[in-house]
Amino acid sequence: MNAYVADFAALDFSRRESRVETYIRQTTFDRPTLVIDVDHVEAQFHALKAGLGHARIHYAVKANPQREIIERLVELGSGFDAASRAEVELCLSLGARPENISFGNTVKKARDIEFAYHAGVTLFAADAEEELEKIAEFAPGAQIYIRLIVDASQADWPLSRKFGCGRDKTIELLDMARDLGLDPVGLSFHVGSQTKQAEMWIETLDQVATAWAAAKEAGHELSLLNIGGGFPAYYGEAIQRPTAYAARVMELIEQRFGHVAHVMAEPGRGLVAEAGAIAAEVLLVSKKSHNDLHRWVYLDIGKFSGLAETMDEAIRYQFLTPRDHEATGPCILAGPSCDSADVLYEKRPVELPLSLRSGDQIIIRNCGAYTSTYASVGFNGFPPLDVAVI
Amino acid sequence: MNAYVADFAALDFSRRESRVETYIRQTTFDRPTLVIDVDHVEAQFHALKAGLGHARIHYAVKANPQREIIERLVELGSGFDAASRAEVELCLSLGARPENISFGNTVKKARDIEFAYHAGVTLFAADAEEELEKIAEFAPGAQIYIRLIVDASQADWPLSRKFGCGRDKTIELLDMARDLGLDPVGLSFHVGSQTKQAEMWIETLDQVATAWAAAKEAGHELSLLNIGGGFPAYYGEAIQRPTAYAARVMELIEQRFGHVAHVMAEPGRGLVAEAGAIAAEVLLVSKKSHNDLHRWVYLDIGKFSGLAETMDEAIRYQFLTPRDHEATGPCILAGPSCDSADVLYEKRPVELPLSLRSGDQIIIRNCGAYTSTYASVGFNGFPPLDVAVI
Numbered sequence: 001m002n003a004y005v006a007d008f009a010a011l012d013f014s015r016r017e018s019r020v021e022t023y024i025r026q027t028t029f030d031r032p033t034l035v036i037d038v039d040h041v042e043a044q045f046h047a048l049k050a051g052l053g054h055a056r057i058h059y060a061v062k063a064n065p066q067r068e069i070i071e072r073l074v075e076l077g078s079g080f081d082a083a084s085r086a087e088v089e090l091c092l093s094l095g096a097r098p099e100n101i102s103f104g105n106t107v108k109k110a111r112d113i114e115f116a117y118h119a120g121v122t123l124f125a126a127d128a129e130e131e132l133e134k135i136a137e138f139a140p141g142a143q144i145y146i147r148l149i150v151d152a153s154q155a156d157w158p159l160s161r162k163f164g165c166g167r168d169k170t171i172e173l174l175d176m177a178r179d180l181g182l183d184p185v186g187l188s189f190h191v192g193s194q195t196k197q198a199e200m201w202i203e204t205l206d207q208v209a210t211a212w213a214a215a216k217e218a219g220h221e222l223s224l225l226n227i228g229g230g231f232p233a234y235y236g237e238a239i240q241r242p243t244a245y246a247a248r249v250m251e252l253i254e255q256r257f258g259h260v261a262h263v264m265a266e267p268g269r270g271l272v273a274e275a276g277a278i279a280a281e282v283l284l285v286s287k288k289s290h291n292d293l294h295r296w297v298y299l300d301i302g303k304f305s306g307l308a309e310t311m312d313e314a315i316r317y318q319f320l321t322p323r324d325h326e327a328t329g330p331c332i333l334a335g336p337s338c339d340s341a342d343v344l345y346e347k348r349p350v351e352l353p354l355s356l357r358s359g360d361q362i363i364i365r366n367c368g369a370y371t372s373t374y375a376s377v378g379f380n381g382f383p384p385l386d387v388a389v390i
Numbered sequence: 391m392n393a394y395v396a397d398f399a400a401l402d403f404s405r406r407e408s409r410v411e412t413y414i415r416q417t418t419f420d421r422p423t424l425v426i427d428v429d430h431v432e433a434q435f436h437a438l439k440a441g442l443g444h445a446r447i448h449y450a451v452k453a454n455p456q457r458e459i460i461e462r463l464v465e466l467g468s469g470f471d472a473a474s475r476a477e478v479e480l481c482l483s484l485g486a487r488p489e490n491i492s493f494g495n496t497v498k499k500a501r502d503i504e505f506a507y508h509a510g511v512t513l514f515a516a517d518a519e520e521e522l523e524k525i526a527e528f529a530p531g532a533q534i535y536i537r538l539i540v541d542a543s544q545a546d547w548p549l550s551r552k553f554g555c556g557r558d559k560t561i562e563l564l565d566m567a568r569d570l571g572l573d574p575v576g577l578s579f580h581v582g583s584q585t586k587q588a589e590m591w592i593e594t595l596d597q598v599a600t601a602w603a604a605a606k607e608a609g610h611e612l613s614l615l616n617i618g619g620g621f622p623a624y625y626g627e628a629i630q631r632p633t634a635y636a637a638r639v640m641e642l643i644e645q646r647f648g649h650v651a652h653v654m655a656e657p658g659r660g661l662v663a664e665a666g667a668i669a670a671e672v673l674l675v676s677k678k679s680h681n682d683l684h685r686w687v688y689l690d691i692g693k694f695s696g697l698a699e700t701m702d703e704a705i706r707y708q709f710l711t712p713r714d715h716e717a718t719g720p721c722i723l724a725g726p727s728c729d730s731a732d733v734l735y736e737k738r739p740v741e742l743p744l745s746l747r748s749g750d751q752i753i754i755r756n757c758g759a760y761t762s763t764y765a766s767v768g769f770n771g772f773p774p775l776d777v778a779v780i
Binding site: 060061062065082083084085086087090104105106107108109110127128129130131134149161162163164165166168169281283284285286287288289290291292296298300304308311334336337338340341342343357358359372373374375376377378379380381382383384 | 450451452455472473474475476477480494495496497498499500517518519520521524539551552553554555556558559671673674675676677678679680681682686688690694698701724726727728730731732733747748749762763764765766767768769770771772773774
């Protein structure tokens, strides 16, 4: 091990360098590349499963639809949560069985519902009358779960009111589904992406349990509770580890719902984020003015080429550079495009080595989720994020 | 003309239905599609040119790199402003001469500078020491313009401090360029995208004129003023029409700079936005709760599939539907993805027909700029925005 490697390896933000990070450090890339370790996905699947008990994992394909990830999860017997017809097709083409795929987007084209139904998908999400009408017409008799809006949680990427119905409409929608000949089997919700501790689920679970009890009271024999995602990844702030986290969530559910025959969990970020890292490059380090407090550091990847989750500085990635043993200072971090909105972190600057300069490699840690598919097709002529699987 | 068409045509937000809008209304699309009228681009080129006088147009390719647009502009003798190596390559492959292409991104990879230089590109932007060093090494002797930061303007999509140097560094950077063997020929700035009236340029031009005079005073024989973009498109609020707008900007420049040998203008949005419209479809209309004030309307296109400029509700698109002759009410408008951030307009709801429903076609007006390339490669499995040229 040479001095460079030793120095680099010594730099450790609270945990050891991962396999993908080691691989990136030893490799030269021509353009930004997401490197994924599928064995890490498998280990995380087992860790979550160990805590989830009888709950079934439906991987949220949108987090990262990379072929090798889906294939491995098919081998492991995972279910899948698909956001679109293309995701249904992808899972089917890689060996998933249609009964293990749920069509979880509450907003679907009629012809996509029809496609999924004919492909054998039997479980659909809905949160509105018109959606139930479409499903009843194009997937007659299908199983339905109604998604509820829950109040803002303590998640790092909290959800808006975009998905779900108010609790005042739950029973009506269940009734309507039944009257349309559908099979209303349960409820779903989402606690908010990147919910760092299991205890943060309590308030949300209390709300859903109330709706659940009311629906049963109204005569609906609910058998499915879809608890959505929210399982966190490590971005520098403490998170509960997966098995303990999942076990505690299940315990909180048991306390509020008793035994539910079918519990579905839809981890995306929590399953794949820590399995990936991005190899990027520093393009420019500059100061705008003599009296500027902070340097500007420009990378060859930005908000429109994979790091969309830096929107409003919500997700705060961690960085590794070959100069991390040197003194650091705060930087404003920006992407390579000519768009002034393509600034990653400005309100809360990032600490990076003072000696950092153009041409240096930079590793963005725990980037396996919500990066490759968020990349634009070619904004400013920059190609989409490249992906390598090790 | 049948009743439907008559009704639809009668619906006119301050100006007539365009050719692309008529085309969309008469066509069925399987997925969201941007339709572009290249003759409209040509007409707009002539309209801007008529006002710009001796100033040369360098089309900002990033606004829309569609092949047919570039080809038409090559025929018309336009220059091009490229944001990346891929954009330089695109222009060259479609017949642009390298001396008509400027590499306008102030943040470039060293190997991309080298590529452009060897391809014959002679004009490069810079705003920092390290960038000048890269250009001096990989494009020795190249012509340089230094980009200045200007104070926030009255633009609808104002620029951050991401690009440009403070005015206290301008002369230093010009000196440094000269000392590195480069040819510092001028200055550039950007007034901010979608600056609706020429008079809004005054404050910015005053700032740049001060820097220009100081640089000349310091012995720099500046011959190039790159005035960037900012030329507006119609999004429902009054804008000055292109010839009058451009003529007034040139007049304001003449008053402050006297005769400048080479003036470059880089319209992007102002050249192509009004030449395109998007065909989209309503997926769902719903109310979340009985006491909700507004309906939610979900489209098959959103923030991650072409409408990125709705970020912070900055660019407010106009819509046409086949039901526009009916009574309207306010809606929250959202995209099709499972991302809660994929909401287009919520703070300021959009007026749409009360009878609007799933399956209805919706036309998004004046979408020719900053849509197709902003689309993600496949977020949630949705394919990138399709493009058709008429």
